[in-house]
Amino acid sequence: MLLHVIARGKIGRSPEADLMARYLKRVTWPIKLTELPDVGGTLPAPQSQAREVLLDEHGKQMSSEEFAALLGRWRDDGVREARFLIGAADGHGEEARAKADLLLGFGAMTWPHLMVRAMLAEQLWRATSILAGHPYHRSG
Secondary structure (H helix, E strand, O other), X not given: OEEEEEEEOOOOOOHHHHHHHHHHXXXXXXXXXXXXXXXXXXXXXOOOOEEEEEEEEEEEXXXXXXXXXXXXXXXXXXXXXXXXXXXXXXXXXXXXXXXXXXXXXXXXXXXXXHHHHHHHHHHHHHHHHHHHOOOOOOOX
């Protein structure tokens, strides 16, 4: 299953970009990053059997184990692409939120979009590591 991170804005050369790249390099599943302008631009067409996850401050909070289990279920059900959409400063519109398969939150606090990218990259690495039985993740 392709893990596809689609983010508004350019991350450029920054510590957050370095951190994101460090984690994405470790993910053994197919992974892709698409950057769109802050406003406008067209979302790439999804593969058939895709799921859309919008990162949203009011989204569902999941443990790393729950997130891994969800990705594992989607993979095992034949989902071809999991798309993770990170919006611009004003988040996502109501239409996008309504059609998403999941609104996912990283806690009640508001996070800068560049940090959300790095946090998502780490959680994708952690989830795929959990599914592979890798010792990186230690549950408590």
